[in-house]
Amino acid sequence: MTPAVPFFRRALLWAERHRRWLVVAAVAVVALLAFEALRLVLSEVHLKDVRLALHAVPPSRIAAALGLTVVSYLALTGYDSVALRAIGRPMPWRIAAEGSFTSYTLSHNLGLSLLTGGSARYRVYSAAGLDLGDVAQVSAIAGITFWAGVLATAGLAMAAGGAPVDVAGWRIEGGSTRGIGIALIAVVAILPLLRLTGRHAISSGGMRLPVPTLGQQAVLLAVSLVDMIAASAALFVLMPGLGPTAFPAFFIAYAVAIVVALVTHVPGGLGVFETVVLALVPGDHPAVFAGLLLYRLIYYLLPLLAAGVGIALREGWRLRHPIGRGLGIADRAGQLVAPTAVTALVFLGGFVLLVSGALPGVKGRLNPLDDLVPLPFIEGSHFAGSLVGTALLLVAPALNARLRSGFEAARVLLIGGALFSLVKGFDYEEAALQVVILGALQYAKPSFYRRGGLGSGPLDRRWLGAAAVAIGLSVWAGFFAYKRVPYSDDLWWEFALHANAPRFLRASVGASVLLGAVAMWHLLTGRGVTPPAQTLDPAVATVALAAATRTDANLAFTGDKSFIVSASGDAFLMYRVQGRTWVVMGDPVGPEAAWSELVWNVRRQCDAAGGRLCFYQASQAMLPLIVELGLEAIKYGEEAQVPLERFTLAGPKAKNLRHALRRGEEAGLAFSVVPAAQVPGIMDELRAVSDAWLDDKAGAEKRFSLGPFDPDYLARFDCAVVRQGGEAGGRIVAFANLWTLPDGEELSCDLMRHLPDAPYGTMDMMFVKLFEWGRDQGYTRFDLGMAPLSGLTGGRLAPLWAKLGRALFENGERLYGFAGLRAFKAKFQPEWEPRYIATPRRLGMAHALIDLARLVSA
Template identity: 70%
Template sequence: MGRIDAALALATRHRRSLTVAMVLLVAGIGFAALRLVLREVHLSDVRAALAEVPRARIAAALALTTTSYLLLTGLDWVALRSVGRPLPWRIAAAGSFTSYTLSHNLGLSLITGGSARLRLYGAAGLAFGEIAQVAAICGLAFWAGVAGAAGVGLIVGDGVVLGPVTLGPGLSRGLGAVLIGLLAVLPLLRTRGITTLGPERFGVALPSLKQMASLGALSLADLTVASAALFVLVPAAAPGAFPGFVVAYAVAVVVALLLHVPGGLGVFETVVLASVPGDRPALFAALLLYRLIYYLLPLLVAAIGIAGAEGWRLRHPIRRGLSYVDRAGQLLAPTAVTVLVFVAGFVLLVSGALPGVKDRLSDLDDMVPLPFIEGSHMAGSLIGTAMLLVAPALNARLRSGWAAARLLLVGGAIFSLLKGLDYEEAALQLVVAGVLQYCRASFYREGGILTDRPRWPWLIAAAAALGLSLWAGFFAYQRTPYSDELWWRFALDGNAPRFLRASFAAGVLLTAASAWQLLTASRTRTLPDALPPEGVLDAALAASTRTDAALAFTGDKSFVVSAAGDAFLMYRVQGRSWVVMGDPVGPVAAWSELVWSIRRACDARAGRLCFYQASERMLPLFVELGLQAIKYGEEAHVALAGFALAGPKAKSLRHAVRRTEAAGAVFSVEPAATVPALMAELAEVSAAWLAEKAGREKRFSLGVFDAGYLSRFPVALVRVEGRIVAFANIWTSGDGEEASVDLMRHRPDAPYGTMEAMVVRLIEWARGEGYERFNLGMAPLSGMPSGRLAPVWARLGHALFANGERLYGFAGLRAFKAKYGPDWVSRYIATPSGVAMPRALIDLARLVSA
């Protein structure tokens, strides 16, 4: 039992790696099985079969593909209404089309398609739970469509033959009736008053009977049309064989989905080839065309559409920019361009693995010498591999990634022509380069392509792309016997030697680049628990507009420093959460570089990035980072030019000043140089204050009583008969506009009103020193909306503010600061959306209260 428990614990710790390994293993088995199925099929036969497919059938497949995706948009449109959040069809269509193109090609629909729905529908105002409900309803409808189509095919057909398995008419119809009967389960539950499938709190809300009927009809029609798009590409396909073909298609879809192979690649083709009788080369040619038409073409259309919308938005910032389409495009555009470049690189790799067209090679041989053809073939494969490595830099909006990808795409187009007059793939490279150029403004961040360590999905995807090209090459040359001489043979018809040399070079490049990134340290400049160099501190603090930049000196934070050395941000890791304190310190122009540096470092370590007490100027960056901003409370800013003790509103302040002065209190500000001599007496005041509060020092968002820390700042003192009874250390901003206080502590026997009077004198002192505003600090949870339409977190915060006085004294703290007539400025927390939000908030609460 001990060994079993240890094995289970090990599997739990490495479940992500084991899952990836399992998917890769299944995919490898699928391609091995596909190779066995195609062992008697030659590439020349497949090419001949492709050339014989009538254009009318290709046009019919394109039309059926379009119809299928239109039907899928109806699923989202109905599902949105079933959860009570109806949206216009164009929005549902965008969410559906993007989601299904990603999930069809990449698999793992909850992650890929679910992520697209989360961003698109989230930009339209839906909450995470509502989006999850929509995805779940669409998933149930899809499986209902699979069962319904297979059931109808079994009932209508006169028996079904699935490779070695033969179902007679009676058994076929009986099995079909069972599948159709299963579809009645959910409507039956609905008629009995059951409205939720699963636990009431986390279950799926069942649509109405009318909506169920609509979803079922749409899903059934979609699977039928999708299978017909493949059926029309199969040569000599008799209409009477369509019912059995639908059953085989449904089985292939189910197997591919259950095995979680991305896009069902290899697995889907193997099941269809093993299940559908007929000419193997012609059927495989039909599957290749279907993969291109139904999978890759919609993915390219979606990616080009999203990238084009982002490029249009950047060129029309006034006419558009606040609409749903603009917000959704801004979120998805980097991913879309990344997909385009990755696909372009993959096409170059596969093209380099396959033999060139003889007639085109002969024409090319008349124009350029053989060394140019050989070198161009090698260069094309290397460029394709380089595109796979550049793709992550595009996803991070790096300008260097954009420049490198553009150069590679143009080079890929040139070498595609020089290696075999492959004008089709050259056109694809130029189209992607044009889209990239159109979206140029989207890529503005500084940093090198290999700035940070890669995330494992990129390396796995690149390795899988190279593996697929190798499989294609070995399939193409399976009848070519291997010999060492192949490596050194250079001839116009030497396709197999060119494949070996190009694949070896591509593998070396991918391995070398991956090893370089994995073995070298990240260039993100993080300085754990140590202050940045003096030059960085001086430059950043001089440009700071906020006084809380002084929290850099508390000694508990790590730092990210800009490449120019003029800005930094401070953060601390709590659990898996990387919590950034406030805004970055330094010029605003460096903020984007800093937040994306910590984002990449955080992602590389599977962390959750969140920001605490950020200003409104950070909100656009939160949108780009994919974080959800939550109003945390309001900060009190006193405009010093208009502050006065006259008038009825300042009555309590005048009373406090008079009362403390009558008790003999004397206010003074001591420069930082004199603070060390006062430290012993200040420590007595701090200890008495902490004993009365029964609390402890909090370092992250507040200063700490530490001799080294306090000696950096001027200190305001209140003395009675020469004895210090209260003190506060003073923060000032580098731009000379803001002053504030950090620690405010007093003895229990200090005169009543001492703290109010000290703040009044501090405000007057700051005005005399030429500052424009005095920052009284945060009033947590204040100013939050509480109406029926307010977000859940806002209503919860308002309830805590109104009723949580015993826990923290939220209302009392705001009332104290309101005496000084401040302007209230919103401050925000930003966390990942969805299920990661509560975990990040828990870590944040632990950090701030520690």
């Protein structure tokens, strides 16, 4: 082996470990290069020329661009509506429209469509009952349709025209134009051909993607053509001096710009899209750039503002009118998406303040203002406006975490931003935007119910990075506006009504210093996390269990876990560290309002320790938070829930259960429930049963996901016992400790053990009697526990994690007797609920699963 081979291998491993930051760095470099290219393209363009070009755009063209934008976004809703039917999960149009609109408004502006748009789409559709796989299929079909629309529209434009096309001085002759167009259309024809050849699905990497029917494909293609034509035409009508015959060449330039922007992953394609269009579209650069600015406002920012305000207002309405509200899909979806929408609005408000502070004020407004307000007030308001904008960027994450402190801070900052906008230059449009955002925020006030300081929200390096990018964009705008102002040290100390460049310099430095101070404070003070507790405060346990809905919350008493407690002391999260993996057991215990605080707290502690985070047996309610954490959810198995009111021994399905009861009665078996206070008196008998059971099994006692045989632990709970030879003096042949919760809804058992020579049907009899006893006590359901690996395959087409998970847990199943569990539990006709494991992606997943297998099998 040559010396170069180990070097490259180490380099690849290093790149894999730091892949996330390498991607971020690459995107940042591309963005910087794009803005440098934009600066070079606009080197001879001045702000005054752009402003004149903006004023020269006729209102009729702006109205046309607005109308075409509405048509484009309406067409986008068709992607999701047809995709939902294609995967066999049709939804009402209003649900598909909400999922589409919220997804595309976020992904268009923030980029990283799978993370931003995909997360928003999941939040909407999960409220309608779709799982992560369904949402992934919808996103995939919508993405394929988008690219098909780009190719088909470009192909039709080139094939139908057949005339030479000029793009930035590059001439494509007529014959070549028609040939390229036909080739593009042929690429789009691949999907119909797949369906015609009998392919109903495509499998890749473990994901099965349905191929829409020919009718559905026709509708999707029509929708895509309408979307692409409307979106490009919205920019075309804002371009100066372009007649209808120039649209084919213009669309090619538009398509290239869209593709380049998407491939680079720069948020919103900001800078990249503009640079490509300026380079490819002929015309006066100031006028073209003015059209691009209007397009960015009309097609990107206005829909984001409309979506954010609409979602915030609906969430406020839901919380103010709880009677008859909150049960519908739209209400549940709005509840999930509202924090993200409000966060985006507040971030947008801060960004607008920063950019406004970097640009010169309007002379026609500054002169009258000078007669009303002293110059120091104008100077101070300009500087304060930029600081407020920076603060809004930093407060936005606290809103996303539903912190009341974030709401209070954002409200004060938005009021200050509106006032400073008026005093610094009578920017009433900017002030109106701040007021609109403030109104939406205020109306959604009940959404922000979590207690805790601003530092308890998930403010991390990603938010600081986003704020830095926003400040960098405002600085770029300032340098573009004042490119003709020669720099001198005296600029810093120049104070005059029209001294815009000095104000820009001072405001930019102030915003940068504020951002640097916040970053330094987080670096020096840590992340403000609550230290984990090795024991659980009984007062916290009492309050949290009162709000719990899953009886496995009682695993908190096994004595082997660490805990993270919410700031208000009403909820906790339990976990253990195995190797480098922090394994969280189940869902957080307590009100769902506290879950976000707890999972972000454990995430920060895990990151600080250089560990890997893993959630074990998480429910569907945890999936939105798992998506936010950037983890990958894996279906681990299913949990059996028996509705006690419907349970019956009548009918052919219960034949085996009736037979087991008769056999048990003939063998002299008797069932009873021993209260917790009396359990210590039978502990020796229980230990004899447990020891015999363990001797008969391969493996040792376990504690993490099951309770151990520990006298102190068992004495906390009532115990179901089956005796042979009479209820009073017979020997105990089987037992199970019972888990309950204060709400009296769910009943379950934890440690289930029996003698190897117990009569046939002993456990069946015990469960039937437990169901009847629980129903008599007023419980509504019985949790039979997990059926591990239920629904998980390890076949050739299964994803890697499914194969690895099956291989790893097969050993644990043999050790602990999981084989046949689903068949045993299915006899009681339960309802099955999925449970998930959430792990890091790629190599981190394999390491986390190995550590998890060691933990649950130990």
